Amino acid sequence: MARDRTATEHVDVLVVGSGFGGSVAADRLARAGLGVVVMERGRDYPPGSFARTPAQAARAFWAPETGSYGLFDVRSFRHFDSVVASGLGGGSLIYANVLLRKDEHWFVDRQQLPGGGYESWPVTRADLDPHYDAVERVLTPTPYPLEHPGYDDVPKARAMRTAADRLGLEHFLPPLAVSFAPEPGARPGIGLPVIEPDHGNLHGVTRRTCRLCGECNIGCNEGAKNSLDFTYLSTARQHGADLRTGHEVRAIRPAGRGGYEVDYVRHGPDRDGHVRRGPDSDSGGSPADRVPVRTLHCDRLVLAAGTYGTSGLLLRSHRQLPGIGAALGTRFSGNGDILSFAVRTKDGHGARPSSVDPSRGPVITSTIRLPDDDLDGQDHSGFAPAGRGAYIQDGGYPSFVGWLVEAAGLPRDAGRAGRFLLRQLAAHTVGDPDATAASLAGLLDDGALSDSSLPLLGMGRDTPDGVLVLRRGTLDAEWSTAGSAQHYARLRAALRAVSEALGGRYADSPHWLLKRIITVHPCGGAPMGRNQVEGVCDEFGEVYGHPGLYVMDAAALPGPVGTNPALTVAALADRACTRLLEKRDSGAYQTSGAEQVSDVEEASDVPAPPGVPARVSDTYTPHSxxxxxxxxxxxxxxxxxxxxxxxxxxxxxxxxxxxxxxxxxxxxxxxxxxxxxxxxxxxxxxxxxxxxxxxxxxxxxxxxxxxxxxxxxxxxxxxxxxxxxxxxxxxxxxxxxxxxxxxxxxxxxxxxxxxxxxxxxxxxxxxxxxxxxxxxxxxxxxxxxxxxxxxxxxxxxxxxxxxxxxxxxxxxxxxxxxxxxxxxxxxxxxxx
Structure with a gap:
């Protein structure tokens, strides 16, 4: 790659990534008067730009080696697969809108793990509650308005309540970052124009309230999701933040004059996700290797590129960041994610198929909670073994997926297919013009398979015993479901019980048959801890030994959140920004380059001069x-x-x-x-x-x-x-x-x-x-x-x-x- 040192510029703060950590950081720090640049590798996605046709979907994946810079970054590791996002707004563009707080008792302190070691959180629920409140004020989550006309016809939400009642489990409608009403406090209504703040949104387009299309996970073309581009990033830009899409950070290192130098490339994809050919695009290699590398200097650096992006960046740069200890790459987990299905649910008498219509509504409307037997002090339910806490949520999908479900069911019902062929043959023989329509109706079986089958999403406190490593420069994950066998056994038993409570048949996802999972909630890799041995960063996300370098995304999680992690990641970032600004105001960052990076080998008993961070391996501050x-x-x-x-x-x-x-x-x-x-x-x-x-x-x-x-x-x-x-x-x-x-x-x-x-x-x-x-x-x-x-x-x-x-x-x-x-x-x- 060509290197262009002449393009170097200086900013107060560089934020790498625009997900739940990076967007919060951009807004908080820009509001405080700092000069903020956000670098997001993907592009922006205004309403109407998310892929819907097969041709668009083919270009909707992140594959720089082929010149594709789309929304979905699909990764396949040895024992599991993972899907994360690449775009302005990060995971909020494709998540299912759920904003739940981590359970109070699940902030464990040195809790023993099944396979040895322990899980430890250096923060508590009390630490985060004020920051949870702050994030909720911006994203304005609200439970699904099940009792309001227009929104009351969502059968899967009522089905989940029925299942929970029959099993004696806690059920609730979780807060969703979705606009069901034109503004907070207004009457909900489908497809109404959303009333924006005075500054509008960065896309400059009109948003409309939720139309119950089930497309949350593939991008909301109505703008009904209160995603980060409409909220934090819009206000960050209003306060002067420079939002740069198509910018991918490749390396970081301390600068001799203090602060950090950051190498990055510009992809410049067009609206279809294709990379634009630059002047050196005929030089061979992949498109990602044919763009020049530029360098930027910043006083403070916030890493918020997601678990894979941040961990990979630190692993690639660790030789330039002396003092980062053995915790780098550790504490990885998939947040207990698992997918299953309740197939062909029945009505209360078990006689007829029961409509759950998974394509109607937002992707998730309901939550069932499984208590943690050790931490919550509750007896486990009789249908599932005791174990660590977990959650079950209903799933949904766009209506076109229903056709795929029906098609998938045809080979299993040879009799139905055979009857269709016989009827067609008879109609052709006697010349009956109405027989074809009747035959087709019978072939589709009234759409009963898709209408009565419901995806069930599980997540919870799996074991954070995975390790992220680099292999020939590519990020790899050493983690499998084996260390979390007890968690998955318990969660699958609960998912089976929910399926049977709805009169349906339980079905694992095809992945599970291969002992694999798909996680959309990867956690860890640069975990927080009390000291440099236990973590990469402290409880405020600041990397030990490197003042002004922060991790503000799911990579900093020292274990699974147990429920949907988005709100916890955002709250941790809000708390980290509060500390960053306190230190800014106290002058704690006025350091020289020579004093910025601590050396593990140096004696830690030498007192630091006033206002200069002590040169020790387990601290970022001159005070104890x-x-x-x-x-x-x-x-x-x-x-x-x-x-x-x-x-x-x-x-x-x-x-x-x-x-x-x-x-x-x-x-x-x-x-x-x-x-x-x-x-x-x-x-x-x-x-x-x-x-x-x-x-x-x-x-x-x-x-x-x-x-x-x-x-x-x-x-x-x-x-x-x-x-x-x-x-x-x-x-x-x-x-x-x-x-x-x-x-x-x-x-x-x-x-x-x-x-x-x-x-x-x-x-x-x-x-x-x-x-x-x-x-x-x-x-x-x-x-x-x-x-x-x-x-x-x-x-x-x-x-x-x-x-x-x-x-x-x-x-x-x-x-x-x-x-x-x-x-x-x-x-x-x-x-x-």
Whole structure:
């Protein structure tokens, strides 16, 4: 390939890929005023441009070696096949619209895997809930409107509910990123023009609400999907992001002046997916090898090219990225994906075929949940063995596939085909002009096979024991279903039970007969972890030892999500962008090229200069941090101003809180007398409108109390209720010198008040808990940490930065010293 160094340019941030991670990053960072370039290897797909004819479909595949740069990237590995997307909007162009959060209890910590090793997530549901909320506000998912006229005639949705009820399983209509109504809150209606924001969409075309055509997975030509090109990418471009299609990144490396150099090529396919012939297109080789390589320099680099794209890029560039450890390429899985069919379902009496009409509706309308027996604390269903959690969803397909299904059924029904031939022969003999139509109707059997057969999609917590490698420069995957045998046995048993509950016959996909699967949800390859041994990147997606280099896609997942991964990938990217911008504002990225890349062989005990990342193998920040998560439960009494009387109030209702406390700099934390920690998470109560994210919070750990002998754990948490009203929760654990018997109740009980508005920064002075005369108190109550929750809290401690173990020891020593001073044996003796 020709190399063109003269084309080098500089940008603040380069985002590689435009899927659920890259689109979120482009929007968040462009809104913050950074200069953002997005490089997407595929082209844009406005409504009406997705392939529908056989000729168009033949060119709809990503095969650069043949000059085809289409939407579908189909990969065949030794033990499985996979389908991913290539286009502006990434996987959102062909996914089935489901936006589900990862189950709270499935964020496991060092859980043993069936074949050895463990699965560990360095983030929790509490960490992600505020970011789940943020993504949902943009993509506006809504459950399928099954009860609304026009949308109520979708039999497969009702069939799934029937099957779940008969089996005693949890069933629900999952949130779908589809426009069923012209705008959020409006009445649903088929084929109505979608009302766009003022800035419109980047395609400049009119979208229409869902027409129930079942074409979600081959691209929505109506624009009904709230795909990333209509949402995040449109607003990213509005805020200045440069969206470049036909740009494929080939290599990355640290730059001597800081930041990163990125080599890329421009494909320039036309609207039919053919590559345009360039001036050197007669030089031999494949079209992909006949384009010049250009180079771009960026201060920060976000890799979001998907599991295969990002992992492959890091594997090809790992010699230029010293310090990336053995975790590169590991933790791969297919998110437990499996396809099966409920064939020839029957009505309630088992006599006649039951219409499930899979071609009517969006591809997925319904979800059945299988609990995880270890994590959810639920008994497994009698029809399936115990095991890891999973989901089952209905499938769908375009109407033309029904003809293929009927044709596929003909060879199995020789009698029906024979009757057709005999009738035709008789009609020809007697000259009956109406016999042909009757014969054809009988041949198609009233379309019963396609109308009464339903694809069933399974996914869940398979085993992330796969490895991605390079073989002669091509990405390969060493993974099979063998390590997840228990998962697939359980899921297939559940799929069979669903088929039989509908009166149908269970059928595996042809792939399964060869012990293969097709996954559309590949995960892992550049997993996040607590340190450089466990992961390629930290919990915020930043690659260890390489400041400003982020992984923000499914490659960063350390294991299967268990349900559809799109929302979790987007939420992780949103969280990573928040940290990136915090570090940008703090000046943490002001590094020189020599200081940017850590050397594993260098001593890690040398302190870094202020503002310069320490040169150690397991950190990206000059500070040592500590983080842990606490869960509290209790009650809230609306309209009550005193926590002491709230317990007896008839207005009392349950309230829960899960908070992740982060000490960003252990030195500053210990030096400041109030010992501040940042708080993120959520608070849940009916009076607040359900679970509400903490949008800003602070906890003072053993700050000064009412007297010189007292200490306080003081909480200030900002949130808004479901009406948009601002609220501040103020709580104080008053720690007075006492005997050991007071240690537990004092440190685990939090009386609090809920105030109108957001208490300004700087007013956390020690007087907020004086309730007299405070007219802005809207509620009061008490929260407590239970003994089981406390034990779980002990497992959530995380550290990053130089000398992580010593950092954690310093925090624990500080905490225990304060408790010893307040409640130690000398206090107990003094009371005697």
């Amino acid at each position: 941090s500590v983080q842990f998560t606490e869960t509290m439960t209790g009650y809230c009494a609306m309209g009550v101003s005193d926590p002491r009387t709230a317990r007896r109030s008839p207005a009392r209702e349950p309230l829960r809180a899960r908070l992740t406390l982060t000490i960003d700099d252990i030195d500053a934390f210990l030096a400041r007398p109030e010992h501040p920690a940042r708080a993120d998470g959520w608070i849940e109560a009916r009076g607040l409108g359900g679970r509400r994210p903490v949008t800003g919070g602070e906890v003072h750990v053993f700050g000064a109390g009412r007297t010189p002998d007292h200490r306080e754990l003081r909480y200030r948490l900002f949130l808004t209720d479901d009406t948009g009203a601002a609220r501040t929760l103020i709580g104080v654990k008053d720690l007075a010198p006492a005997g050991l018997d007071r240690l537990w109740p004092a440190t685990t009980t939090l009386p609090y008040v809920l105030l109108e508005g957001h208490l300004p920064q700087g007013r956390l002075t020690g007087d907020e808990d004086r309730t007299e005369g405070m007219a802005d108190i809207v509620a009061a109550g008490t929260l407590r940490i239970s003994p089981p929750a406390f034990l779980r809290q002990l497992t959530t401690f995380r550290t990053t930065g130089p000398r992580a173990a010593a950092t954690l020891a310093r925090f624990h020593a500080f905490f225990l010293d304060e408790l010893r001073r307040l409640y130690g044996p000398t206090r107990l003796l003094g009371r005697g």
